[in-house]
Amino acid sequence: xxxxxxxxxxxxxxxxxxxxxxxxxxxxxxxxxxxxxxxxxxxxxxxxxxxxxxxxxxxxxxxxxxxxxxxxxxxxxxxxxxxxxxxxxxxxxxxxxxxxxxxxxxxxxxxxxxxxxxxxxxxxxxxxxxxxxxxxxxxxxxxxxxxxxxxxxxxxxxxxxxxxxxxxxxxxxxxxxxxxxxxxxxxxxxxxxxxxxxxxxxxxxxxxxxxxxxxxxxxxxxxxxxxxxxxxxxxxxxxxxxxxxxxxxxxxxxxxxxxxxxxxxxxxxxxxxxxxxxxxxxxxxxxxxxxxxxxx
Numbered sequence: 001x002x003x004x005x006x007x008x009x010x011x012x013x014x015x016x017x018x019x020x021x022x023x024x025x026x027x028x029x030x031x032x033x034x035x036x037x038x039x040x041x042x043x044x045x046x047x048x049x050x051x052x053x054x055x056x057x058x059x060x061x062x063x064x065x066x067x068x069x070x071x072x073x074x075x076x077x078x079x080x081x082x083x084x085x086x087x088x089x090x091x092x093x094x095x096x097x098x099x100x101x102x103x104x105x106x107x108x109x110x111x112x113x114x115x116x117x118x119x120x121x122x123x124x125x126x127x128x129x130x131x132x133x134x135x136x137x138x139x140x141x142x143x144x145x146x147x148x149x150x151x152x153x154x155x156x157x158x159x160x161x162x163x164x165x166x167x168x169x170x171x172x173x174x175x176x177x178x179x180x181x182x183x184x185x186x187x188x189x190x191x192x193x194x195x196x197x198x199x200x201x202x203x204x205x206x207x208x209x210x211x212x213x214x215x216x217x218x219x220x221x222x223x224x225x226x227x228x229x230x231x232x233x234x235x236x237x238x239x240x241x242x243x244x245x246x247x248x249x250x251x252x253x254x255x256x257x258x259x260x261x262x263x264x265x266x267x268x269x270x271x272x273x274x275x276x277x278x279x280x281x282x283x284x285x286x287x288x289x290x291x292x293x294x295x296x
Contacts (some may be wrong), residue, residue: 005032005107005167006087009095012068012082014043016096016212019133021052023098029105033087034058037080040066059083071227073184077163080215081173089167095165096212106207107167117144119202120169121195126160127208136213141165141203147196148246151239154189155254163188165209168195179238185231190231193243233262240275241268253279260288 007024024034030062036049040063046145048062061083066075077092084090089107100106103124109169110122123145128136139160142149153159164271166188172195179194190196236259244252256275259268266272 002085006084007034009036012041025052035083038062074180075110100207104205120172125205125208127210144200146193150192181231182227186235
């Protein structure tokens with residue numbers, strides 16, 4: 001059977017990495033490849049990799065330059081993907097997350113449904129666990145869901161989204177690429193708008209991806225606020241500039257307010273005043289102008 005799935009692991013932390021490797025080694029379907037790119041970490045995972053590479057499908061590379069420490073996580077993801085061969089589907093698995101042992105098997109079972117729906121993006125059930133693997137909650141996915149609904153649900157804090165639970169086609173990756181936001185902050189989210197390509201995201205709940213909650217996660221770190229704010233300005237710019245037609249006026253108004261807050265200057269093709277009037281009418285335009293005058 002032709003190799004169809006590449007699991008991409010941008011490696012830096014070794015604390016939970018054995019769980020990641022162990023569950024890959026125990027997959028019920030061994031028809032996949034794993035590509036590990038070490039971001040010049042001081043931790044050496046080589047012995048662990050050798051221990052769990054029983055199927056000889058794990059390929060390891062150590063890079064000389066650390067990119068993650070510079071906030072260039074997307075560049076690290078991209079160079080790890082570049083290690084892969086010609087697999088049709090890709091997933092980026094964090095080095096502290098792990099897959100259910102039936103994940104690959106269920107992925108292949110989902111391919112016919114993805115083809116039927118012309119879906120280039122699958123999203124698997126998320127299992128939230130603690131640092132010591134204590135089970136927290138299973139978060140099931142909608143069988144078919146629009147990309148813009150994921151964007152809005154994230155804003156409304158109705159849904160937790162990360163990079164690890166997604167499997168996307170190489171075709172869409174090569175066509176669209178990953179948005180190069182600092183720290184890859186919101187890169188995993190706008191991926192839905194880019195890769196869904198106006199089709200549904202296919203939800204798969206027959207296998208999970210365990211997402212570990214730990215103090216080391218970028219989400220929980222408060223020392224990276226400046227980088228996150230820059231990324232948020234870029235993210236809301238892209239949503240408004242490229243995808244406003246996908247959303248309703250009240251949604252675009254919320255995006256606009258956030259863009260105004262996080263961006264130091266307006267780079268949109270239309271003035272902020274005209275956009276506030278377009279999405280919120282005279283009332284929102286006046287509120288924006290008053291805030292601009294008094295700078296609050």
